[in-house]
Amino acid sequence: MDIFSIPSQVWFGQLLIGLINGAFYAVLSLGLALIFGLLNIINFAHGAQYMMGAFLAWIGLTYLGINYWVALVLVPIVVGITGVIIERTMLKHLYKMDHLYGLLLTFGLALVIEGLFRHFYGVSGQPYSIPDSLKGGTNLGFMFLPNYRAWVVVASLVVCFFTWYMIERTRIGAYLRAGTENPELCQAFGINVPLMITLAYGYGVALAAFAGVLAAPIFQVQPLMGSNLIIVVFAVVVIGGMGSIMGAIATGLALGIVEGLTKVIYPPASSTIIFMIMVVVLLIRPAGLFGREQ
Amino acid sequence: MTSAVKPHSELLRVTDLHAYYGESHILHGLDFSLNRGELITLLGRNGAGRTTTLKAILGLVSRRTGSIIFNGQEILNLATHKIPHLGLGYVPEERGIFASLSVEENLLLPPQIRSDGMSVEELYEMFPNLAERRKSQGTRLSGGEQQMLALARILRTGAYVLLLDEITEGLAPVIVEKLGEVLTELKKRNYTIILVEQNFRFAAPLADRHYVIEHGHIEKVIEQADLAANMSMLHEYLGV
Ligand SMILES: Nc1ncnc2c1ncn2[C@@H]1O[C@H](COP(=O)(O)OP(=O)(O)OP(=O)(O)O)[C@@H](O)[C@H]1O
Ligand SMILES: [Mg+2]
Numbered sequence: 046m047d048i049f050s051i052p053s054q055v056w057f058g059q060l061l062i063g064l065i066n067g068a069f070y071a072v073l074s075l076g077l078a079l080i081f082g083l084l085n086i087i088n089f090a091h092g093a094q095y096m097m098g099a100f101l102a103w104i105g106l107t108y109l110g111i112n113y114w115v116a117l118v119l120v121p122i123v124v125g126i127t128g129v130i131i132e133r134t135m136l137k138h139l140y141k142m143d144h145l146y147g148l149l150l151t152f153g154l155a156l157v158i159e160g161l162f163r164h165f166y167g168v169s170g171q172p173y174s175i176p177d178s179l180k181g182g183t184n185l186g187f188m189f190l191p192n193y194r195a196w197v198v199v200a201s202l203v204v205c206f207f208t209w210y211m212i213e214r215t216r217i218g219a220y221l222r223a224g225t226e227n228p229e230l231c232q233a234f235g236i237n238v239p240l241m242i243t244l245a246y247g248y249g250v251a252l253a254a255f256a257g258v259l260a261a262p263i264f265q266v267q268p269l270m271g272s273n274l275i276i277v278v279f280a281v282v283v284i285g286g287m288g289s290i291m292g293a294i295a296t297g298l299a300l301g302i303v304e305g306l307t308k309v310i311y312p313p314a315s316s317t318i319i320f321m322i323m324v325v326v327l328l329i330r331p332a333g334l335f336g337r338e339q
Numbered sequence: 340m341t342s343a344v345k346p347h348s349e350l351l352r353v354t355d356l357h358a359y360y361g362e363s364h365i366l367h368g369l370d371f372s373l374n375r376g377e378l379i380t381l382l383g384r385n386g387a388g389r390t391t392t393l394k395a396i397l398g399l400v401s402r403r404t405g406s407i408i409f410n411g412q413e414i415l416n417l418a419t420h421k422i423p424h425l426g427l428g429y430v431p432e433e434r435g436i437f438a439s440l441s442v443e444e445n446l447l448l449p450p451q452i453r454s455d456g457m458s459v460e461e462l463y464e465m466f467p468n469l470a471e472r473r474k475s476q477g478t479r480l481s482g483g484e485q486q487m488l489a490l491a492r493i494l495r496t497g498a499y500v501l502l503l504d505e506i507t508e509g510l511a512p513v514i515v516e517k518l519g520e521v522l523t524e525l526k527k528r529n530y531t532i533i534l535v536e537q538n539f540r541f542a543a544p545l546a547d548r549h550y551v552i553e554h555g556h557i558e559k560v561i562e563q564a565d566l567a568a569n570m571s572m573l574h575e576y577l578g579v
Binding site: 219222226238 | 399444452
């Protein structure tokens, strides 16, 4: 069966790649949206923190023999703790200032973190092999589905759904939403808003690191792997609307798929399609598709 | 801490309170005090500094100096989120209902600070409208219902000192009347209340004492018993 005289295998193949990219966009933009909502800071270090996730997984495996599954749990916690330290020592001084200061500081942090990894490990990519239990693939009849890629999509969606559920349906989430909306009043009710902000940043950063560990076996592990990705993720967040959790997830997935399919229909546009959509959305709905007008 | 409050002892003493938003100096040496079970009003024109007085007590201004003794403890240097846990409940100007929370989530948001607050059932009985609309978005309620919610939300926490900022503003007379009944009931239950009001007719019969604030300091203290004799002067101060 051919569509536009392109074999269906090609369509499904690109759809899968789109889904995988979309899953990464979703997890990363979710963390960014969460951080922006509560801290009012555009976390430019997000890409570097994603890279740290992949790199620490690689370092753990190479030097310490820590396997993939342990890394998947441990690395986000470790990177999340570095996030907590960054928030406590640096970011907390910026909340009363313009967005721009947070952006500059986190941008500087990204350069420093990436610079450190380049200094010690160079720029060439390090391979990270797929864990044994996820090697191989499944023939679905219409296409061949590599198990690891299926796992990445499922794991990302589960983490996104879990985060969404926590924020929208639980008591902790109610604190978080209220803190995003009116932190001063939350303090006046006796809620420890500074602690909440610290934990939210830590969690957002941990999400980035989680995506990094997931990415390690798919992409080459190298110091700049995050800086290319993060630009697209920023576009995703702008399109979805800053601070909207569901918006970040849905937009991330959808744009990954759009990007993948564009590669089939008109390959030259595939690397710019998301930015073109961003321009159109900004013109029509400046607050983003899911954003609330201020 | 719970039982340390004696029935008619002094609960709050504010001395030489100065408060700032950034560089702007808003309160210029406020003095007043409040006994357990009393209701006082803070009156004054727009911009006099009444809201700022409540915010200064709660630590919501950028800087404050002087002294605020609550139940025998200096709270001037206490972290903002710790102050309410001493027993304070706050209804802010414009009610502060959260749009991203349902009615019930709004009601359950403030952490419990003492075990003897009203139960959710009791509050739904007191404000039946809230029970009916518990799943609605908080800000979908009418102005009156939102005000009930703002009050109910702090009564649940066990706060026994209530800071209420213009709770009658923009509400229909029947709702104002209902709020008057609620406050009368709360006074009976020995709540201590600071009421910021524009609606003097509402505040007058409830209060033990009135403080007139002007340009960030107390211009005049009027005991309830002397109210009638001071009416014309009060009208002049409030510009009504
Ligand atoms: N966040 C703020 N930053 C700077 N100045 C402020 C801020 N909030 C209030 N002010 C100023 O402080 C003064 C006192 O304001 P406040 O809100 O306490 O008045 P108020 O007596 O409650 O009056 P009303 O509520 O009727 O307007 C006003 O001059 C106001 O402009
Ligand atoms: Mg006011």
